[in-house]
Amino acid sequence: MTQRSDAILERMMALHPKIIDLTLDRVWSLLDALGNPQTALPPVIHIAGTNGKGSTQAMIRAGLEAAGKRVHAYTSPHLARFHERVRLAGDLISEDALTGVLDECYAANKGAPITYFEITTCAAILAMARTPADYTLLEVGLGGRLDATNVVDRPALTIITPVSMDHESFLGDTLAKIAGEKAGIIKRGVPVIIGPQDETALEVIEARADRLGAPILAHGQHWHAGSEHGRMVYQDESGLLDLPLPNLPGAHQVQNAGCALAALRHLGFDDTATEAAVTRAQWPARMQKLSGGPLARSAPMAELWLDGGHNPAAGAALANHLANLPPRPTFLVCGMLNTKDIAGYLRPLAQVAQGLTAVSIPGEANTLPAEETARAAAALKLPAETAADVPAALAQIAAHTPKARILICGSLYLAGAVLRMQQPQ
Secondary structure (H helix, E strand, C coil), X not given: CXXXXXXXXXXXXXXXXXXXXXXXXXXXHHHHHCCXXXXXXXXEEEEECCCCHHHHHHHHHHHHHHCCCCEEEECCCCCCCHHHHEEECCEECCHXXXXXXXXXXXXXXXXXXXXXXXXXXXXXXXXXXXXXXXXXXXXXXXXXXXXXXXXXXXCCEEEECCCCCCCHHHHCCCHHHHHHHHHHHXXXXXXXXXXXXXXXXXXXXXXXXXXXXXXXXXXXCCEEEEEECCEEEEEECCEEEEEECCCCCCCHHHHHHHHHHHHHHHCCCCHHHHHHHHHCCCCCCXXXXXXXXHHHHCCCCCEEEECCCCCHHHHHHHHHHHHCXXXXXXXXXXXXXXXXXXXXXXXXXXCCCCEEEECCCCCCCCECCHHHHHHHHHHCCXXXXXXXXXXXXXXXXXXXXXXXXXXXXXXXHHHHHHHHHHCCC
């Protein structure tokens, strides 16, 4: 069903020809016209990084809510519908509330150039500033220094999850440059939690924190997280926690949980919050198992998984997770954007998969054609074919390996299309 917010969002797409144009000038102008709602937000936890931002945010939210706190959360992109980006005091923003703030921002902007992400971020901030809550979780969209979320002078806490190569055309062509952009969310005197980092990235992040007098809580120095005997073990200067493994699948989620636990412990929360962070977090399209729904009809005996990771670090994490699942023939259904490092993403996955079926991402202008994805896989000695769409890909795999493990992967945009296919019509 088409909603009024869809029409407003479509109108906003025309305000600026570039999808991404990193600067804060347009955001500051609109926020000023709106009365600077960013100054009225509940205490902010600002999260940047290449991988793990969303999962870390979801775990912090689960912990805070278990402790009885009301939590705003802002994330991007959405998967099935825009409303997923904004949670107000725990609940997805309503259609009426979303339509109201979008209309207000559109009017206040007076037709001036502004990107879709910038104006919708301002709308989210406006909605969150007007709704009582105890905490605000802001996830960076791209980079950090010039991201539209980087408008809070003094957050309660900043977090930088693992940094790796991604979005090089916008953030820089070296790990040091990318880390510098992510470190742009660090604020003077505000503690920063640093997830596991390559030494180059860590040096850049710590140097900025030192310049700004921001206390550092870094993985491997001030806190440690790992798994032992099927449990998660977390330790910091306050002591040791013995917890269940995160309910979000994948060994990499242990380190994301470590960032979340470091945040909760720094904020003074107890075992109720820390255990809920690892056991109650929900985050779709991160090694999400698909059970039932329309897609299951295309491969009724297969084990279906969905993941939206799209860079080399995500490919490595997925390959590691697949390698540790019970043995089963594994095939990929992959669709990617043409801006991504497809060889870097597929290289580790080619070591654990028996084949790949490539698809184009439906409705996405910047999709990599299925034929190019298949060629990239074949160049890595991964047998590849193409399919018209995801249901056809599943049926092709099921025809020769009915009980396959099938991972649909390569893009959050593909993941969103898959989740929409799974929704009741």
